[in-house]
Amino acid sequence: MEIPPVVIDRLPLYTRALASLEVQGREVISSQDLGTSLGVTPAQIRKDLSYFGRFGKQGRGYNVRKLLDELHRILGLDRQWRMALVGVGKLGRAILGYDGFRSQGFRIVEAFDVNPERVGRRVDNLTVRDATDLEPVLSKNPVDVGIVAVPAETAQDVIDVLIRCGVRAILNYAPIAARVPSGVYVKRIEPVLALQSMTYYLKNRPHAPIPTPRS
Amino acid sequence: MEIPPVVIDRLPLYTRALASLEVQGREVISSQDLGTSLGVTPAQIRKDLSYFGRFGKQGRGYNVRKLLDELHRILGLDRQWRMALVGVGKLGRAILGYDGFRSQGFRIVEAFDVNPERVGRRVDNLTVRDATDLEPVLSKNPVDVGIVAVPAETAQDVIDVLIRCGVRAILNYAPIAARVPSGVYVKRIEPVLALQSMTYYLKNRPHAPIPTPRS
DNA sequence: ATCTGTGAAGCACTTCACAGCG
DNA sequence: CGCTGTGAAGTGCTTCACAGAT
Known part of the structure; x- marks a missing residue:
């Protein structure tokens, strides 16, 4: 199957988040929670992973250790x-x-x-x-x-x-x-x-406006 | 008008290529030639620029100096x-x-x-x-x-x-x-x-195969 | 009850193809 | 004739919404 390149670009992001969760001792995570911490929708995470297999358990979520292993294998990170x-x-x-x-x-x-x-x-x-x-x-x-x-x-x-x-x-x-x-x-x-693409969005704003609270 | 973020991300690329052309003394460039040097289709360049105005001359192409100025202004690169x-x-x-x-x-x-x-x-x-x-x-x-x-x-x-x-x-x-x-x-x-996304594409290939000639 | 996996719908971006100008 | 500018068509990616598993 042909996997969209954007999907491949997101997998390392998931890998890193999972590695951090594993260190914290977390055993299971839902697409909802993983998505919130990464700023990605839960549906997107599920869809991305579904290209490679069925790694989750309905009603529970994903086993952190197992999913991390799978992603390492998929990305070829299980070697030097x-x-x-x-x-x-x-x-x-x-x-x-x-x-x-x-x-x-x-x-x-x-x-x-x-x-x-x-x-x-x-x-x-x-x-x-x-x-x-x-x-x-x-x-x-x-x-x-x-x-x-x-x-x-x-x-x-x-x-x-x-x-x-x-x-x-x-x-x-x-x-x-x-x-x-x-x-x-x-x-x-x-x-x-x-930097040069960010300035496009900055250029018409008043300098240092009142900071917006966390969205 | 709402401009697609990918378009904004490409403008700095165009800016850099044009700056290099200007140094070389080139006065006019077509979307075709600019695209070839950047690995972008000519249609994409024309479409991208069309979000901001009509900078080219039919039958000739774009004036390098003028387009570069416009892009600097659009991206906010005309200041510190x-x-x-x-x-x-x-x-x-x-x-x-x-x-x-x-x-x-x-x-x-x-x-x-x-x-x-x-x-x-x-x-x-x-x-x-x-x-x-x-x-x-x-x-x-x-x-x-x-x-x-x-x-x-x-x-x-x-x-x-x-x-x-x-x-x-x-x-x-x-x-x-x-x-x-x-x-x-x-x-x-x-x-x-x-690196971690590139390894996905490398992992199943024989090590150091015969190099493909320039496409 | 909760959360996955996934077709189908929706949206965003790219490419086509051609009218129109120089 | 060459090349731009642009609607329209096409492609690719994201989100929805829900059946199904635990």
Whole structure:
């Protein structure tokens, strides 16, 4: 069956909420309660899950542990994913230092840069390699995900090389609209674009109005 | 007229592409050419722009300079936006050091943290203030956007305080589903969620298959 | 009584296709 | 002829509403 991409985008949200509920010792949760905590309608949660199976119990709800396991399996989070970082500038070093990836099963196993001053340096247990070695290194030892943290000018070239090395998923921090063949997945991380769409809604409002109470 | 939110989300993309074309000295562009470079259909671009006016010339296309000006005006990018950062840990410092905001008219004018070791320190031309001063400082000198870079546990509290100070837009780096009243806009920056949805598509594929040529 | 799973209805967004202008 | 602007058609996603399970 063909599952709507928006559904896939919501599953990680459910996963995270369930993980937090499990830590709290909660055993069962209804679509109603889960939805309220996430700002999603209960019907949507039920419909989303129904694409993959019948995980709930009528009259009770979903077993937190079981649903979490199912979602991990569905999303492929029951294994480790290997990632390569390209670009070890200020942004790249912040990405290397970020703990959030590893704790969720995503490991940066290679880091590359063109700048000779950075090549050879050790950053967070990794030795920065020369970007020209990207192809030989990744061909021998493939990764699942490429993280692009280079300037806009070279980003498309880097993406092309990564794809040639068999990388099928790219986390793109560079401010460009990446062109990739079908079957390759790109997610862009772009705070500026996010800001630029919010300003549309802000621009005609009086500055700092009386705050509305929680809806 | 009520404009679809997805349309607003695409306008910054167009803006960026046009800015790049302008630098290249291009004077006119068709929806066809702009679409190809962005991976968007020409019809979609024309429809999106038609919500706001008639900016093109039949038989020719759009004047790059003029369309860029219009989009800046529509999105409210023809002025400066003031932002406050909360959380000056590793992530917060990376955000402070990021040049991409300022060059697009977004200025971080205040930085807050709870940690006494960080309070008073100067980071990137800003003095880190105590988080308990958030309300008095922002009430006197309001900001447009709040950037949340605190741990998950305290993120909702920080967001509540920001909203009480009149902040109407939040850039949320914390791994939580923020609850906000209607009229407040939140964009989450969450690389891990992006990765977790891509793995769904990767999980059943052979590792590093023969790369598909550009589509 | 409660809450799931799901067809059917409703809504939102995208694409088509073409009239009309340059 | 080329390309925009736009109703109309088409597609995809969300919500409704209720039968059925516990």
